[in-house]
Each structure stands twice: as structure tokens, then as C-alpha cells.
Amino acid sequence: MIHGISEILPDQLSRRQDILSSIRNVFEADHFQAITTPTFEPIDALSKGWDQFLKTSSIQFISDEGTHMVLRPEMTSSIARLICSRKDQLKLPLHLYYMENVFRRKHQLRKQELFQIGCELIGKDDLDTDIALLQVLVKILRSVGVNDFKIELGHVEHIKQLSVADQAALRQGMMVHVSTLPPIGDASILPKGSYLSRLAAQWNARFPESKDILQYNLGKVASIAYYTGIMFDVLIEGVGAVVGRGGRYNDLLSAYGWNEPAVGFAIEFDQLALFLEKENV
Amino acid sequence: MSRLLTIGLSKGYLMKEALKYFETVGIIAEPYNDRQLILWDTTHQVRFLILRPTDVPVYVQQGIVDLGVTGLDMIREEEPDVCVIKDLQFGACRLSVCGDVNRPLSELTHGVRVATKFTHCTQQYFETLGIKVDIIKLYGSVELAAITGLSDFVVDLVATGKTLEENGLKEQIVIFESTAQLVANPVFYSLHFEQIKRFIAK
Incomplete structure (x- = not known):
């Protein structure tokens, strides 16, 4: 018996296909194009933009030709490479x-x-693009029947102001060692003039009915190190793990030879499907 | 706040102390007996699950419980994806390298066999020292390993040192000190930060 892999029977698969086609419709309506990448490739080429987390958590092997290969541990760097x-x-x-x-x-x-x-939105670096991406995420969650959720946003500019020790403690979840716990809450916690306060103002003006979806965390750190701007997680009450995460990564593509900004997110489908199956929506 | 709060407690000597802490934040458990796996508070707004100490981090990480009380030793060993929000300061003990009273520490070198329940912490500790040791995973009565010659040294939790002494062993090196910690599921932490702050403040 092998652990950690997915086996899905036809009935369950057909329910999951329905969820997938709703999501696909949202992407296509917003003019996103589907992309795929090789499942495995030489690690030298793929790992150029990786941090220690991706290096140590990826599955690696030696090909018949003696090349050091890796199974893609995530799509963002794989798409960037391609x-x-x-x-x-x-x-x-x-x-x-x-x-x-x-x-x-x-x-x-x-x-x-x-x-x-x-999804990945490549070649644009502005507030409108970040907001458009968040809006796609909101539309996707609603399209599959998730209504009670929060998107928690942070920004690297707030993390950079903290001491190295505090940053490390936040990353390890050792809140007891953080000198002052950074606040979490609505837009009122955001420093004036910060990127997130501008984002919040625009979001609330454009989508007043979706105001409560966003919450802000001035101590938000990401497990993957390549984010350069906003970072966010999708939180659902009663689901113990983050259902989706994303952020802006303006330096990643240059590691692969194209100096272009980008922003994106990934939804953990297994977590989402588990939640939907439990809710029976 | 009408949402039911679920808290995981470690069975055993940490449990009474943990319930005392929750009383200070106004959560008072109903009378219970030792066989109960689930306890309620007097308002029935809070449910306690009584778990094996090693299982608390698992329940918290998966969000089956919102909060849990577990030792720093378990957190360092399992490295669960949880938020450690408060040092509760009871249940103090040390994770230590122990050996036969007649065995000099100089024999702790490459190739020695070390028996422990804490394989991850043990490996990490000896790696930082640059000593390559053979780790033997055990599940209980670790002292016996050193007495019977299954291993040369053991790494185990020491509270008073009495068990060691009675078995002709002594504590040689303290790897780290451990106390009970209040931990939170990361999603719960973010969604209920106001509540988290109240727990930290007490």
C-alpha cells in the first residue's frame, strides 16, 4: 500500500469534474488560457528560482541517462521555466x-x-492587476458554492520592517517568541500610505458587497520565499488547512531569464473538494 | 461568540494543570471521570478532547481541535504546522542525553548507539555537534536500553531525575528545556485573532 497518493472512483470523480468545469468557466470568461508543463524535468533548469523549502520537499531521481531529475513540486516555477x-x-x-x-x-x-x-498573470505590476486577480479568486470560490470564506492578505513591506528574529519566529509559528504580535483585522489596522491600504480603499469602493471577504495580517509570512509584494491565503471556517494561497513574485521570472513581474494563486483542490463534499453543496 | 470551541488536552499529569489555566480565562470544566474522552465546560460552549500527548499536534494541525495543550518537546519533535501562542509554564522537564553513571561523556562519539522516543530531536542535536550516532527508536521505558546494553546512551525527558537515579543512570547533557504550550490551528488563529489575544493575555 502506498500512502499519500490519490485514488478516486467514478462517482466521486464525476462530482469533482463538475467542480472543475465551473472553475474552468470562470477562467475562460476572464480570458485566461490553459497551460500545462512537463511532469518532471532536469532539476538544474527547474530549480533556478527555488528556495530551500522547494528543494528539500521535491521528489528527485536520476534518469536513465544519468541526469538529475525532479517531479514538479508546484506549478508556478514550472510555468516560469517553460x-x-x-x-x-x-x-x-x-x-x-x-x-x-x-x-x-x-x-x-x-x-x-x-x-x-x-493561475498566473504575467507582465503587469499594478494595483488593478492584483485586484483583478483577487476578484478571479472570489469568483471561483463562489462559482463552486463556497460563500463563507476570507482572503487574508499580507505584504512583504510589513515583514521587512520586523527584526530577523521576529521574522523567523513568525515563519516557524512560534508566536510566543515574537516581540509584539502583528495585528490581524480589517482595513483599519493598515498603516496609511501602505500598498495594502490603497488596495483596501479601491477594493471597498469597487466591491462594497465583498468588503468583508478581505482581512489583513501585518505579520503574514509565506512558506515559499519568492513573493515580493502581496501574499494571501484562502481561509474557510472549519477547514483546518489553507485552501488556497498566492501572491506577487516580481523576481522569479528573471531567475529563468525573463525579467517580467507576475502574480498568481493556487487552490489546493483536495482541501476544497473535501470541504464541498462535507457541505454537500 | 456562539461558535463551539474545541480544545485538545494531553491525558495525564498535564491535564489538571491545563484545566486550571482554562479556569483563569473563565472556561470551567464540568466534573469528569478518568475514562471520559470528551469533557464539556459548564456553559457547553467549549468541548475538551482528551488525547494522547503525541496526538495533540496532529489534531491541532488538522483543525479537528482549535486549540491544544502540548509540551514543547512534542512541538520540537513533530514540527507540526501550528501556532504556538503561549508558554503555560507548567509541566517543566528537560530533553537530555543520559547514560550509565560510570560512563564518561568522552565516550559519546561517532558510532555510539542512542535509544530514544525523540528520534528527530536526537538526530538534529547530534548533527549540530557533528557526531554520527546510530539512533534506535523506542516507544517506552527508554532507560532500560542503557541498562541492558541495547544502546550506549539514551535521550529522554527528565523531570526530577529520580527514575534515572534509581536505575544507575545520570543526566549528562540538557538538549533543551520543555514546558506546556498553548497551540492554535493556523486557520483558527487568523479567523479568531481577537479570541486568541484573550488567551494570550491571561
Whole structure:
């Protein structure tokens, strides 16, 4: 018996396909194009933009030709590698979405094979783009019947103001060691003139009915190190794990040879499907 | 706040102390007997699950319980994805390297066999020292390993040192000190930060 992989029988699969087609409709309506990448490839090429977390949590092996290979542990760097190698054939900005399996090394309580749905918006770096991306995420969650959720936003500019020790403690979840716990709450906690306060003002003006969906965390740190701007998680009451996460990563593509900004998110489909099956929506 | 709050407690000597802490934040458990797996508070707004100490981090990480009380030793060993929000300061003990009273520490070198329940912490500790040891995973009565020669040293929790002494062993090196910690599921932490702050303040 192998642990950490997914086996899905026809009835369950057909319910999941319905969820997937709702999500696909949202992406297509917003002019995102589907993309896929190789499941495995040489680690030298793929890992250029990786931090320690991705290096140590990916599944690696030696090919028949003696090349050091890796199964993609996430889609963002895999897409970055692919489009950067074909940049002459592509026109910016790119709106890409995917529904793919990614693979991680064995870890307690974590699957080895994860199904992720996500998107990347490449070639634009402004408030409107970040808001448009968040709006896509909101539409997707609503399209599959998730109504009671929060998107918790943070920004690296707030993390950079903290001491190195506080940053490390937040990353490890050791809140007891953080000198002053950074606040979490609505837009009222945001420092004036900060990027998030501008984002909040625009969001609330444009989508007053969705005001309560966003919450802010000035101590938000991401497990993956490549974020350079906003970072966010999808939180659902009663679901113990984050259902989706994303953020802006303006430096990642340059590691693969194309100096372009980007922003994106990934939804952990297994968590989402589990929630929906429990809710029976 | 009408949402039911679920808290995981470790069975055993930490439990009474944990319930005392919750009394200080106004959560008072109903009378219970030792066989009960679930306890309620007097208002029935809070439910306690009585768990094996090693299982508390698992329940918290998965969000089956919102909060849990567990030792720092379990957190360092399991490295669960949880938020450690308060040092409750009871249940103090040390994770220590222990050995036969007649065995000099100089024999703690490459190739020694170390028996422990805490394989992850043990491996990490000896790696930082640059000593390659053979770790033997045990589930209980770790002292016996050193007495019977199954291992050269053991790494185990020491509270008073009495058990060690009675078995002709002594505490050689303290790896770290451990006390009970209040931990929260990360999603609960973010969605109920106001409530979290009240627990931290007491």
C-alpha cells in the first residue's frame, strides 16, 4: 500500500469534474488560457528560482541517462521555466491557468500527490492587476458554492520592517517568541500610505458587497520565499488547512531569464473538494 | 461568540494543570471521570478532547481541535504546522542525553548507539555537534536500553531525575528545556485573532 497518493472512483470523480468545469468557466470568461508543463524535468533548469523549502520537499531521481531529475513540486516555477524558454513566441501580458498534479516528498499529514488549480498573470505590476486577480479568486470560490470564506492578505513591506528574529519566529509559528504580535483585522489596522491600504480603499469602493471577504495580517509570512509584494491565503471556517494561497513574485521570472513581474494563486483542490463534499453543496 | 470551541488536552499529569489555566480565562470544566474522552465546560460552549500527548499536534494541525495543550518537546519533535501562542509554564522537564553513571561523556562519539522516543530531536542535536550516532527508536521505558546494553546512551525527558537515579543512570547533557504550550490551528488563529489575544493575555 502506498500512502499519500490519490485514488478516486467514478462517482466521486464525476462530482469533482463538475467542480472543475465551473472553475474552468470562470477562467475562460476572464480570458485566461490553459497551460500545462512537463511532469518532471532536469532539476538544474527547474530549480533556478527555488528556495530551500522547494528543494528539500521535491521528489528527485536520476534518469536513465544519468541526469538529475525532479517531479514538479508546484506549478508556478514550472510555468516560469517553460514560458521563459519560449519568450520569443509569447505576447505579454499572459493570463494562464492550470489544473495539474504536483508532487512533494513524504511528510506527516501531507499528501505526496496534490491536485492544484491556479493561475498566473504575467507582465503587469499594478494595483488593478492584483485586484483583478483577487476578484478571479472570489469568483471561483463562489462559482463552486463556497460563500463563507476570507482572503487574508499580507505584504512583504510589513515583514521587512520586523527584526530577523521576529521574522523567523513568525515563519516557524512560534508566536510566543515574537516581540509584539502583528495585528490581524480589517482595513483599519493598515498603516496609511501602505500598498495594502490603497488596495483596501479601491477594493471597498469597487466591491462594497465583498468588503468583508478581505482581512489583513501585518505579520503574514509565506512558506515559499519568492513573493515580493502581496501574499494571501484562502481561509474557510472549519477547514483546518489553507485552501488556497498566492501572491506577487516580481523576481522569479528573471531567475529563468525573463525579467517580467507576475502574480498568481493556487487552490489546493483536495482541501476544497473535501470541504464541498462535507457541505454537500 | 456562539461558535463551539474545541480544545485538545494531553491525558495525564498535564491535564489538571491545563484545566486550571482554562479556569483563569473563565472556561470551567464540568466534573469528569478518568475514562471520559470528551469533557464539556459548564456553559457547553467549549468541548475538551482528551488525547494522547503525541496526538495533540496532529489534531491541532488538522483543525479537528482549535486549540491544544502540548509540551514543547512534542512541538520540537513533530514540527507540526501550528501556532504556538503561549508558554503555560507548567509541566517543566528537560530533553537530555543520559547514560550509565560510570560512563564518561568522552565516550559519546561517532558510532555510539542512542535509544530514544525523540528520534528527530536526537538526530538534529547530534548533527549540530557533528557526531554520527546510530539512533534506535523506542516507544517506552527508554532507560532500560542503557541498562541492558541495547544502546550506549539514551535521550529522554527528565523531570526530577529520580527514575534515572534509581536505575544507575545520570543526566549528562540538557538538549533543551520543555514546558506546556498553548497551540492554535493556523486557520483558527487568523479567523479568531481577537479570541486568541484573550488567551494570550491571561
